[in-house]
Amino acid sequence: SAVISQKPSRDICQRGTSLTIQCQVDSQVTMMFWYRQQPGQSLTLIATANQGSEATYESGFVIDKFPISRPNLTFSTLTVSNMSPEDSSIYLCSVRRAEANEKLFFGSGTQLSVL
């Protein structure tokens, strides 16, 4: 399985501030995905992070609110901007590993609480 390091594991933030979440993978991957899991809910795809190009956002998610960087094939960041209590969720990064027969693996998630 992939080793995916996600930081921070949890944070408590004030309304109106921003938080950047980091995702580091132990080997190069083409695509990295960012998901949101609201309390008691399932996972919803926010965006796909492509190296060398802008991220592809799903309906209901915009770049101004969730800017994503993908500077190389092993690293990505997701920023949650101008936070409100409704942004309180678990945020997870995920990668697909070609050498693992295209299986998808997840980081351990970031538990975000916005006061």
Add this chain to the structure above:
Amino acid sequence: AQTVTQSQPEMSVQEAETVTLSCTYDTSENNYYLFWYKQPPSRQMILVIRQEAYKQQNATENRFSVNFQKAAKSFSLKISDSQLGDTAMYFCAFAMDTGRRALTFGSGTRLQVQP
């Protein structure tokens, strides 16, 4: 767009017994992947099992097996000899065989294994 439905919000099973979790999906695609993920309280998403739609043989991983009915668009998970460590949320997920192959998740089933 693809949809994944899990109609059992919660289930309970006695230790050492067998339990089956249900999942149905809707797609117009012919080639795709189906997954079951486990999410314990640690919130880590753990891949339990994967099924390729082009394979007629049902996937098996130790105590976990699936019943894949492509025509009926059904993908159930059977857990044999249930263990206390199987207590978790279980998510059924779908991914296309082309393009970004991001996951679409069902709403989840909370499984409690009773001693």
